[in-house]
Amino acid sequence: MEYLIGFIIAMFIALTGVGAGTITTPLLILFLGVPTSMAVSTGLVFSAAVKLVLVPSQIARRQVNWRVLGFMVLGGLPGVLLGSLVLSHLATAGSTKIMNGLLGAILVLTAMYQIAFSFRTVSTVQDPPDRVRWLALLMFPVGAEVGFSSAGAGALGSAALLSLTSLAPSVVVGTDILFGFLLSLFGSGAHLLQGGGVRQALLRHLIIGGLGGVVVGTISARYIPRRPLRFALWVWLFIIGAQFLYRNAFVSMHW
Template identity: 65%
Template sequence: MQYFIGFVIALFIALTGVGAGTVTVPVLVLFLGVPAPVAVGIGLMFSTAVKLILVPAQIVRRNVSWRTLGFMLLGGAPGVLIGSLFLKHLVNAGSQNLLNALLGAILVSTASWQLVYSFRPMQQNSSAKDRSRLLPWLMLPVGAEVGFSSAGAGALGSAALLSLTPLAPAEVVGTDIAFGFVVSLVGSGAHWFSQASNPELLLHLIAGGVFGAVTGTMLTNRIPRRPLRFALWIWLLVLGGQFLFNSYQVWAAAR
């Protein structure tokens, strides 16, 4: 089961550019019973391992805009450290139910926004004005969200690139995957030293993820991204709602 989960998540990452932490954490918590802090750390480490396979392919295809990536990391790298420290504070305070509720709120808000964004007509960005100098300010909170929940790098990063840069769609995916790899690497390092981990589960996910990443890379030009992303956001909206409902039940029982 763990191998299959890793395969499916990595397949989605390769095909859509999103889904690493956003999918991994709720699946581990809701279906495998992994504590949220451990799931966040595993999500970041798994994302790093899978994107380590995907990034070279994007570089070879010249889909990474290095200048744009630099602007993104200027805000995203310190942001992920801030988010990791906030998560550590909640864990030390024993606020497990609050943590679950915040994770649910992040999933619901991200999925809802992306569903609305999905109905916008597809546009070519070549004539768009380059406002990439705004990216550090936007990627700071995105990085913080990644450090706290392991989610957001792919979804919010690609949305920012589409809105603020004239990059072609393939460059948006490649640059965003590279950004997700670096912030996941920074975040996984922070979580490795501050949170409990589950190396056996992580290795099982990575083993399945290797095959998923390779399969997705081979299919990326044959399968349209937009329908897959839409289905992904619907599913994550349901999972986020489940997080919020479970947290409400615990809160109501404690009153």
């Protein structure tokens, strides 16, 4: 089961450029019963490991815009540290219901935004104004979301790049994958330094399955359309987030 989860998540990442923390953390909590804080830490480490495999190929293909990445990192890294601190504080206080409720809200809001974004009209402007500097501000809450839930780097990062830059789709994917890798690496380090736990055996199984998923996803990417897969991912994310909120409210009512 753990190998299969790693395989599916990594394949989605290779096919769509998103899905590492977005899929990993909810699956670990709902299907494997991993505590929320540990699931987030494990999701961040797994995301970093999978994207480490993808990053070299994106750089080799020159699909990373370093100037844009610099502005994203400028806001994203302080944000992921803040999110990690908040999660660590809630975990220490034993506020499981609060963590799960916030995680559910994050998943639902992210999904709703992405579903709406999927129906946006593509701009016909050839040379849009340069709004890259706004990325530093926008990536701070994205980083905080990643630090708290491990979700959002790929989804919200790519949406911001498509909205604020004129980068080609392949460069958007490459830049966002490297940004997500840096956030996952920095966030997992912050979690571990604050005493966040990671299940070593679980992580190892996820990574082994993930390596196969990366290979299959990379080979299949040229044959499978990216847009329908992303839309299906957002619908699934909305359902999972709503389940988190429902379960949290149901438990609270019966407390």
